[in-house]
Amino acid sequence: MFLEECQILENKFVGDRYYLMKIQAGKSAGVSKAGQFFMLKCKNDIRVLRRPISLHFADSENSTLEFYYEVKGGGTNEFSSLKPGDSINVQGPLGNGFNTEVEDKEIMVIGGGMGIAPTKYLIEKLSKNNRVTFIAGGRDAGAVKILENLNLDGVKVCVVTDDGSVGEKGNVVSIMQKVLIDNKIDLVQTCGPHKMMEAVAKVALENDIECEVSLEERMACGIKACVGCSIKTLDGMKKVCYDGPVFNAKIIVDVNPKENVGCSCN
Numbered sequence: 001m002f003l004e005e006c007q008i009l010e011n012k013f014v015g016d017r018y019y020l021m022k023i024q025a026g027k028s029a030g031v032s033k034a035g036q037f038f039m040l041k042c043k044n045d046i047r048v049l050r051r052p053i054s055l056h057f058a059d060s061e062n063s064t065l066e067f068y069y070e071v072k073g074g075g076t077n078e079f080s081s082l083k084p085g086d087s088i089n090v091q092g093p094l095g096n097g098f099n100t101e102v103e104d105k106e107i108m109v110i111g112g113g114m115g116i117a118p119t120k121y122l123i124e125k126l127s128k129n130n131r132v133t134f135i136a137g138g139r140d141a142g143a144v145k146i147l148e149n150l151n152l153d154g155v156k157v158c159v160v161t162d163d164g165s166v167g168e169k170g171n172v173v174s175i176m177q178k179v180l181i182d183n184k185i186d187l188v189q190t191c192g193p194h195k196m197m198e199a200v201a202k203v204a205l206e207n208d209i210e211c212e213v214s215l216e217e218r219m220a221c222g223i224k225a226c227v228g229c230s231i232k233t234l235d236g237m238k239k240v241c242y243d244g245p246v247f248n249a250k251i252i253v254d255v256n257p258k259e260n261v262g263c264s265c266n
Contacts, residue, residue: 112192
């Protein structure tokens with residue numbers, strides 16, 4: 001983990017409430033993994049707590065980081081006003097990311113809404129030595145516009161939106177089920193709304209497919225110092241910021257029958 005004062009290289013409006021920030025980082029770019037996150041500091045001292053933002057992409061050669069974020073409150077609204085040349089203090093990389101140390105596998109990556117954020121770096125890593133199917137979903141065209149920033153060469157891509165404005169009309173789970181009819185998948189990795197990931201994980205586990213989910217919880221510290229992001233798992237209480245945000249779906253309580261939840265979660 002590093003604490004770095006970084007220069008903003010780009011902070012562009014993508015669409016709706018979505019922005020893409022690119023910064024000149026230091027050593028953190030070389031050790032960052034897909035699925036990890038950073039805590040970004042606001043300049044307004046009223047906002048004491050840093051904001052956790054998922055890593056969109058890391059370029060170790062040029063020491064740059066990218067963050068795709070949605071303006072939802074005062075902190076992210078402040079980030080959206082930053083201009084090239086401005087500075088921002090970042091802390092990271094934090095947490096455990098996706099497993100990218102796999103080779104010659106059939107992998108399905110599923111991103112829903114803001115869950116598309118970590119998929120750029122994830123697909124970049126996986127596609128070098130594996131065959132990747134990418135299912136991306138959102139409520140409308142604006143929610144999936146960030147796909148224009150992803151390198152999807154050689155990747156099987158399925159896009160789905162709630163309103164049918166881009167790709168198929170429907171949801172990622174229905175597309176996932178269609179793909180599984182004629183394709184053998186070794187690993188599913190997903191990020192998105194909790195209910196979406198819950199459904200994806202259940203389908204994966206029902207088909208005896210290894211599945212990793214990237215959870216999102218409110219975080220105060222990002223470094224295991226508080227209990228703000230604690231969750232109940234089949235292996236006991238875990239902290240999303242430290243033990244996750246990526247977990248094996250098998251230990252997530254919501255994905256498994258409640259009768260399987262024993263005293264280890266007490």
